[in-house]
Amino acid sequence: MVSKRTEDFMRRDVKYLMHPIHAVGRRPRVVLEKGHGIWLQDTEGKEYINLLSSIECTNLGHGRREIINAVLEQMNKVEFHGGWYGLSDPTTIDCAQKLTEITPAGLDHVVFTSGGAESTDVAFKMVHLYWFLRGKSHKSKIISLYGSYHGLGAGSWASNRAEVFSQERWGPSSKDFLHIPSYHCYRCMFGLEYPECNVRCARYLEEVIINERPETIAAFIGEPVIGGSGCVPPPPEYWPTIRKICDRHDVLLIADEVMTGFTRTGKMFAMEHWGVKPDIMTVAKAISGGYIPLGAVVINDKVYQVLKGNELSHGYTFCGHPTACAAGLAAMNLYVTDKVAENAAKVGKHILERLEAEFKPLPCIDNPTGVGMMLGFDVVTDKTTKAPFPEDVRERIYSEILDKGIISAVIWGSGNSRFLIIPPCTMTIEEADLTLDILLPMMAAIKPS
Numbered sequence: 001m002v003s004k005r006t007e008d009f010m011r012r013d014v015k016y017l018m019h020p021i022h023a024v025g026r027r028p029r030v031v032l033e034k035g036h037g038i039w040l041q042d043t044e045g046k047e048y049i050n051l052l053s054s055i056e057c058t059n060l061g062h063g064r065r066e067i068i069n070a071v072l073e074q075m076n077k078v079e080f081h082g083g084w085y086g087l088s089d090p091t092t093i094d095c096a097q098k099l100t101e102i103t104p105a106g107l108d109h110v111v112f113t114s115g116g117a118e119s120t121d122v123a124f125k126m127v128h129l130y131w132f133l134r135g136k137s138h139k140s141k142i143i144s145l146y147g148s149y150h151g152l153g154a155g156s157w158a159s160n161r162a163e164v165f166s167q168e169r170w171g172p173s174s175k176d177f178l179h180i181p182s183y184h185c186y187r188c189m190f191g192l193e194y195p196e197c198n199v200r201c202a203r204y205l206e207e208v209i210i211n212e213r214p215e216t217i218a219a220f221i222g223e224p225v226i227g228g229s230g231c232v233p234p235p236p237e238y239w240p241t242i243r244k245i246c247d248r249h250d251v252l253l254i255a256d257e258v259m260t261g262f263t264r265t266g267k268m269f270a271m272e273h274w275g276v277k278p279d280i281m282t283v284a285k286a287i288s289g290g291y292i293p294l295g296a297v298v299i300n301d302k303v304y305q306v307l308k309g310n311e312l313s314h315g316y317t318f319c320g321h322p323t324a325c326a327a328g329l330a331a332m333n334l335y336v337t338d339k340v341a342e343n344a345a346k347v348g349k350h351i352l353e354r355l356e357a358e359f360k361p362l363p364c365i366d367n368p369t370g371v372g373m374m375l376g377f378d379v380v381t382d383k384t385t386k387a388p389f390p391e392d393v394r395e396r397i398y399s400e401i402l403d404k405g406i407i408s409a410v411i412w413g414s415g416n417s418r419f420l421i422i423p424p425c426t427m428t429i430e431e432a433d434l435t436l437d438i439l440l441p442m443m444a445a446i447k448p449s
């Protein structure tokens, strides 16, 4: 039973709202109205550990006054002016500079967006503009990984017929995409074992490029650590091998750091783990700590010098929104001053050690993996076949953990069933232990079917 107030919210939610990944017309699970640190609170006063960091955004936790004050200060100056046609402002400039200072050296030029899918689309357009300006428009195919996730935007641009947003420069509206097997070792699509495989998944990229002909391949895009499909890091040789292959065949490398960026993996950006520099990096989510939607595409000088002097006939109304940039600037300052990456590395290591020691021996829990605060484990019916549980078990786990005061995600689909642990990167060891102590008996109660 919930209070009359909560019941009223529930009723009006069903009437007026639709939620992603939730049946249309179904009651909301909870109505949240407050947050502090790693905690969210619902309209009944019940507290939840935010183990998903609000879809991987609140890396700094909730209620940080530094960000809230920066937003208020910006709003008191000018909330928004529209950054098209060369209009600029001090906060957006400062935010762009800060971003280039914390991204790996060489990524020095920024265009802002309002989120991850927009950043992916802008990156693809830049890739096509780059090859168009180099007189190589036939380099149009983009390669990505099976199981990858780069956003859900579709359609609006393809329906345009306004001259200024010319498709000639940006390449065909429905892009030519090729997919190759991912580095998900537990479910290796080649049926191989690491390290004997000699990272076949990375080397396979070269075979595809050669077979498709390098003159047709524009770019390779990948998540530095598999995100939405389960928080799975690659073998250490993976990204250095990919970088070499891209260089050999004049293919641009796009790192999608939308989920992995801003201390999530225990480094400011995940690519730093392997010392690999992409040509283009897409970011969003935690750039502003999740306080206001913001995203960006950061490019290196090689790409920038080709684009220089040409009009970027692309823009979203809210790209470079000064209030969002004020939140971004404040959040990026906090990542640095609070040494959040170090905390994510330390506490993430502790969580992974406990997952190995206490969760992995359980009958249905397998393959704990992760880096920093981007962790997960498989929930399987049988550890030898690695068969995932049916869909209804996902629903049961989700509801039970919510009941016990934890918000997280359980990923099912494509032969995968992973429980995700993606807390704010500011989580303490004590908070991590509290979370694992709640989860352990629940995972122990899952029995092979």
Ligand SMILES: Cc1ncc(COP(=O)(O)O)c(C=O)c1O
Pocket: 115, 116, 117, 118, 120, 149, 150, 151, 152, 223, 227, 228, 256, 257, 258, 259, 260, 284, 285
């Ligand atoms: C790696 C990655 N890229 C892109 C996106 C899309 O971001 P958005 O939901 O902000 O459009 C996501 C979202 O989860 C993501 O994880």
